[in-house]
Amino acid sequence: GAVVSQHPSRVICKSGTSVKIECRSLDFQATTMFWYRQFPKQSLMLMATSNEGSKATYEQGVEKDKFLINHASLTLSTLTVTSAHPEDSSFYICSALWGGKETQYFGPGTRLLVL
Amino acid sequence: GQQVMQIPQYQHVQEGEDFTTYCNSSTTLSNIQWYKQRPGGHPVFLIQLVKSGEVKKQKRLTFQFGEAKKNSSLHITATQTTDVGTYFCAGGTGNQFYFGTGTSLTVIP
Numbered sequence: 001g002a003v004v005s006q007h008p009s010r011v012i013c014k015s016g017t018s019v020k021i022e023c024r025s026l027d028f029q030a031t032t033m034f035w036y037r038q039f040p041k042q043s044l045m046l047m048a049t050s051n052e053g054s055k056a057t058y059e060q061g062v063e064k065d066k067f068l069i070n071h072a073s074l075t076l077s078t079l080t081v082t083s084a085h086p087e088d089s090s091f092y093i094c095s096a097l098w099g100g101k102e103t104q105y106f107g108p109g110t111r112l113l114v115l
Numbered sequence: 116g117q118q119v120m121q122i123p124q125y126q127h128v129q130e131g132e133d134f135t136t137y138c139n140s141s142t143t144l145s146n147i148q149w150y151k152q153r154p155g156g157h158p159v160f161l162i163q164l165v166k167s168g169e170v171k172k173q174k175r176l177t178f179q180f181g182e183a184k185k186n187s188s189l190h191i192t193a194t195q196t197t198d199v200g201t202y203f204c205a206g207g208t209g210n211q212f213y214f215g216t217g218t219s220l221t222v223i224p
Contacts, residue, residue: 042216042217106159108156
């Protein structure tokens with residue numbers, strides 16, 4: 001159990017366009033999902049905490065209007081990178097919290113390249 | 116803000132040697148989790164420690180949580196080439212987790 005999927009796995013887009021990334025918990029319900037960003041050979045940086053049915057909580061320095069998060073159901077959270085620029089190129093990883101075990105399970109990640 | 120540091124940042128060992136990574140938090144944690152990330156992959160959950168002074172073992176891996184719940188360690192006995200990857204600790208406070216800086220392990224055959 002505890003499978004989390006992410007879509008797409010890779011995306012290349014032009015500067016100025018918006019990109020939506022989906023994170024799904026496939027076999028459990030997740031009231032809380034997390035979005036991370038990871039640069040090459042660096043640690044995971046928590047961007048925001050996504051709670052089902054309420055607004056996401058963003059970490060300091062993360063622009064909420066730039067990174068739109070929607071957690072519309074107990075199994076789906078989406079991250080939209082709006083008006084993407086080359087500096088937004090990164091590896092974006094979501095995780096879903098299995099509340100009963102306080103354990104987070106990670107999706108396979110999405111590699112975003114903005115040209 | 117919350118800071119979780121890990122040392123060393125990199126470690127190269129000969130196959131068969133032991134390896135240890137240390138995790139230190141600036142604040143007291145509710146729990147600590149350990150993850151392994153292979154190159155090009157995503158973090159995979161290894162274990163969670165909750166109790167002060169807790170020690171857990173998984174085959175050749177030994178995990179410890181400090182008495183003050185501010186530090187933790189992961190020890191691998193007799194490393195194998197399959198142990199290659201970056202090991203992250205993640206400190207949990209409430210419903211949030213902050214990842215450590217990671218230790219990249221290279222095992223030389």
